[in-house]
Amino acid sequence: MARWEPNARARLVLAALDLFAEQGYDDTTVAQIAERAGLTKATFFRHFPDKREVLFAGQETHALLLAEGAAAAPDAATPLAAVAAALDALAASFTPEQREFGPRLLTVIAGNPELLERATFKRAALATALASALGKRGVPELTAGVAGELGAHAFYRAFERWVDPASRQTLTELARRALDELRLAAAALG
């Protein structure tokens, strides 16, 4: 029977990140993650299908937030204004804990080809979710596709800046700034 364990999900994520950073991703087992979190393996598997997904479990929620944010933008919003609204909705869901473990997350992913591949897929999935939401607003397919890619690009750029302990801006502010920078970059393509 599933007992209710307070904050089990967050504890498992933190335990996994600590262990991946300490002893490497490949050498860390689900049993070790559960033990470090003070939970059982069964609890782990109620939250995640495997150790890799601990790091990417937010994907569906994030895609949904982007889609809802884009859908809620005013009818007259340009495609990029709808992307900005989507990024606002996603950024607002991030917690101080996510900021705190951000650098460890990025380091662990960058150090492992399998995780890097999975992270790339998550980014593409978010771009696709955003493009699909824009399509529902009547944005033509190709423009929606490009806007989705720019939006995902902007969010990842903003996240990297936000998790830097020296950063003083909110994730929302950083996402808006990154999107504006990418808009200017796109205008300079020639």
Next chain:
Amino acid sequence: MARWEPNARARLVLAALDLFAEQGYDDTTVAQIAERAGLTKATFFRHFPDKREVLFAGQETHALLLAEGAAAAPDAATPLAAVAAALDALAASFTPEQREFGPRLLTVIAGNPELLERATFKRAALATALASALGKRGVPELTAGVAGELGAHAFYRAFERWVDPASRQTLTELARRALDELRLAAAALG
């Protein structure tokens, strides 16, 4: 000792695609692929690390072609003109055989989450290779990043059209057209 087997690599790719399409990716073994190709498992492993990489083995060559193509563009070329030159170089390397087995390749990839993830990673790797080549031409980082993503997007769009048996244009023509469509889409972002 490695014997020389004529066209072994292409035979292995074709055998793998046939088997993946016939009996599914998960149920196909390296031994079956080698047998279908009339080769040994040892020969398979001289060409590919595992069955998944049969489908993505061109990644490094493709990245190199893009980089060389972008580098060879005239000094005065805009970022997008350098992307077009890179796509020309990549498109010129594709063979009629690749066109012929293109639809099977796309079907097999689309039907398997693991392959879809790997394909997404290859596309991102090509975008990064292109962005890096543009960076070496002095294109600012963000513009190079956006141009790399557009270039990869254009190539995949062109490839899907090219492998359609009803298509009459060359891959080079289709890649140029897709890049132009994406340029216009980017200009309509708002």
